[in-house]
Amino acid sequence: MAHHPRWLETLALRCRCGNDIQLSSDGYICGCGRKAGAWDGAKAVIGSPIPYWGEIPQDQMRRLLDESERNGWRAAVQANLEPVLSEYVTTPDRAAFQEILPLSSGALVLDVGAGMGGIAAELARNYRVVAQEGVAERADFIALRAAQDGLSENLAVINGDVNSVEFAPGQFDAAIVSGVLEWVGLFDTSKGVKEVQVDFLRRLRGFLKPGGLIYVGIENRIGWAQLRGVPDHSGIPYTSLLPRFLATWVCRRNRNYRSSQNVTYRTYTYTHGGFLKIFAQAGLRARSTHISVRGYDYPTELVPLVEEAIVTYTLEHLNRPGGLKTRLLNRARLAAAKPWFWRTFGADFVFVLEAAGA
């Protein structure tokens, strides 16, 4: 039998027939006869992997995997990826949000859309983590880095589409949804985007134990970065600011769309109020809301929407005084140090959600 973390024995998938399928077996076959997947080397494969997509082309990803096996994943990343991407993959900062998550040591955490494993691997130093990733190559990479860093006992990798991996209810203490919610609309085009997102959150809520939390890191639809013209998920600036029908129209006529699954504009983000609405529709409420000043990808500086916290942060990050321009900019930043302003125009949100009835 293949080696996997012992605690995986306590985890189960939920078959469509309603039965549970233990993840500790080599082949995940339900009593009803349906095969849900199988343990494959260092990862569980559930359903069909999604077509490759990622920060680098597929052939480069495969080279990275080969080299990671030979020379170690860190060396391979540094040798093969651009410095910015290398930092993104290796830095422990991506999991810095764990400082605000009230989880006890050994808690069971689901990292949804784990990418290259930057968050999952770091969390696995303190918790038991299931890294769910739809792209086979990226799932392999996570398993490899976990093994090479001695984290395999705390980190299990599941290769499966975010919308098709169905866990039995009430198993996880927390689910991490960092940079994922905006993309889920691409993986189920049978329904409206908002409906897909709400269903996704509702399913996640079902996976949680009573008192469990969902961490969401995501852009503000009308955040400062978007207003400045940073490319939206569509690959085109300003599309998040447009009415949805107009954004769809623009994307249909543009070839810069970031995903190969070019299915018009299905990467919805929302304003603060808009997010709270879809959370409520999914039976969730925000336990706390923060602005991630360095972006949700680097959640090292999380400022709650509390006036004193915002003022303190602003005071500590004013520019060194200089000419008129700097002085005016500092004054503007101090004037803008208000919860309503940050809530409206803050670049990236971080939400800690709990079940609405909790």
Added chain:
Amino acid sequence: MHKLVAAALARSPDRISLATLGGRKGVAITLGYLDSAKWPAWVAKVAHTSEAVLKLAKEHQALLALAPWAEELGVPRVLDWQCDSTNACLLTSAVAGRLVRIIFRLAGEPGSGSEHLNAALSWLERFRRTIPAGGGGPAREAAIAALAPLKEECGAVAGLRSLLESAAEFAAAPSHGDFWYGNLRFDGKRAGVFDWSGLAARSPLHDIFKLLTSCCFEYGGAVKTPPDVAAFGSIWFSATPLARYFREKIRPVSDDQAELRTAFYHFLAESILIAGPSTRGIWYKITSILERRGFPAPGSLLPAGIWT
């Protein structure tokens, strides 16, 4: 989340919002804000590397040592502490007050925050009056030795040297170690100080240099030059508790601690005005010059009195 932070959250009857301020040098800082309060209710520092654990342990020790004077000096109180070799968490009360960016303009009109600079200097005086200073023979020897190379460039040195030699005792002063405005908070004009991991016995110059030089900044692309440094003295010292000493010459003093401290402040002023830093440089150049000249090294042992 560290379990001490979770416990603090659970203990609080009121809702607490958390802010994280990044992982500087292996230490993650989390602030707990009560929604209705003016300042954070508490601060948690969590160290994840063995080096950071050591630093946090030092801060914990320093705060315990300072606990009897915590209220008077505006020093955080230790609320909880847990430590092993690779992980530590220090939970303290927060220092009441806001950051004030004390600005000293090297050219043109005075900057802002002079009242806060004075408050900070007063705090230093109070700190040194409050914390018992212990022995100090080695510090005296080090200070005398350090003055030797200065003889040619600073007229005040000769006087100070004779002063040191004639003094029965010259103790290194208790020193915060990183006394810059970013580690101060002001509630009105009342100063509070945090980040105590560098508490040690040092030259009394250390903290005051760090504070004064942290208030300087590059102006219009130009950096400090001797005339700028002179402006520094004339603008700022005239408005501080040190003003009355500033324009006087070093004079013989008794071996009284307060007199010795005064003499050292003289020396500070003279150093800035006469020797000064080189024509290019920022604050750390000044302190590095002092350190090269052999003033008591940062991190030397505290006088015995502070630990008892």
